[in-house]
Amino acid sequence: MNSPQTINGLMRHLRNDCKIQISGSYQKQQLTSYGYYHGYKGYRFAGNSYRQIPYSDFSEVVAVIEYDNNLKAALYPELMFIETALKNIVCNESVKGLKLGTFEHLYKERMSDNTTNTKLQSKRLKLRNSVYAKLAARYHDEEEKENQMVRHFYNRGEDAPIWVVFEILYLSDLAGFFECLNEAVRENILKQMNMFDISIDANKNLLSIMIYTLKALRNSVAHNNIIFDTRFKDRKISPVLKKWVEKETGIQNITLYSLIDYIIIVCCLLKRVDFSGTRALTLLNKYKEENQRLQNSVASEIYDHIIQNNVPAKVVGLEAYLNV
Known part of the structure; x- marks a missing residue:
């Protein structure tokens, strides 16, 4: 295995092997700050590694890095806003008319149709297991914390209310939650959002499809991964x-x-x-x-x-x- 490259060595490598002009203390600092592996190595292609971007100067690499970073900065608050809004919309419509505001009660009342659909029943059981696993993990993690959202209820012998469950759901969990709801509830949510179109979405799963599709973008933005391609x-x-x-x-x-x-x-x-x-x-x-x-x-x-x-x-x- 080769020894690790110094910044000066990486600059020589970019000039001599990659044919990218880079020189001076300013570009050296840029390479140091953006990083060779996250920076140039990550941005040297678009989409696939064989689609190499024809850089001639390191300033162009920096321009693409900043383009990507600025897009992530623009998307992040909007994706977080959408995630919060969708959680609230799904939560509010799911509990409407229920006598008890717990997940177990909601599960029995609002995830109970199409019982002969074994694939759907399997998804519902997996969702229930996932919810209780997340509640258990959160209960454990709150032991030394002042904000004891889950412990507050369980230590009083009560179930956590459904709003607590929605607080700990990931975006993919939200998509699964929507899929598991009774068909009538899904239809009400889609109508509320003006997204119901039976001619296109006969199974009434458009919202979960959209959430699953955006999940990868949301995670890449949140974890500072490359998104431009x-x-x-x-x-x-x-x-x-x-x-x-x-x-x-x-x-x-x-x-x-x-x-x-x-x-x-x-x-x-x-x-x-x-x-x-x-x-x-x-x-x-x-x-x-x-x-x-x-x-x-x-x-x-x-x-x-x-x-x-x-x-x-x-x-x-x-x-x-x-x-x-």
Whole structure:
């Protein structure tokens, strides 16, 4: 195994082996701060390792890194806002009319139809196990903490209320929770969000499909992973989601192979949960600004390598959709 490279050695490697001009104390500090492995190694390609980005100067590498970082900064608050809003919407509709506000009661009353559907029953049982495992883990973790949200109830001999359960659910758990709800409850939630379309979504699972699709983006943004080329994508687009988004927005060719497709889905949700009505347009404007900044900072071959040909048309379509 080779000995680890010094920063000076890595600069020589970039110049001599990668044909990328880098010199001076400023770019040396940039390489140190961004890191060779998270920085250049991570950003040397777009999408797949064989699609190498044709850099000629380290300033172009920095421009792509900052482009990616600025997009994550723009997306993070909106994804957190959506996650919180969806938890509240699903929670409120799930408990409406229940006599008791506990998960066990909700499970018996609102996850009880289609009992002959063995796949659904298996999902429900796994969800119940997951919820109680998370409650047990949270109870254990709160032993030395002042904020004892779960212990507060269990130490008094009470079940944790459903709002506590929603506080500890991950985004993927929320998608599974929605899937496990009775069909009538799922339909009510979709209607409340103006997302119910029986011609496209016969199984009434559009919301869970959207959540599963955004989960990988949300986690990459939260953990500072690279997002500009959608390498985080962990699934093909669902036909239900594709048809719904294209019908909803009028934008065609939604494939998830470009970040703009994820931004379109995020904006569709923001249009439904944002009480101010400004978040989606603000996000789109930030995306446009960052694309322009990137275009001004790198060679045209690099920009065209990163931004797909159909992105400008999709941006125009999304702007029209949000301004309706």
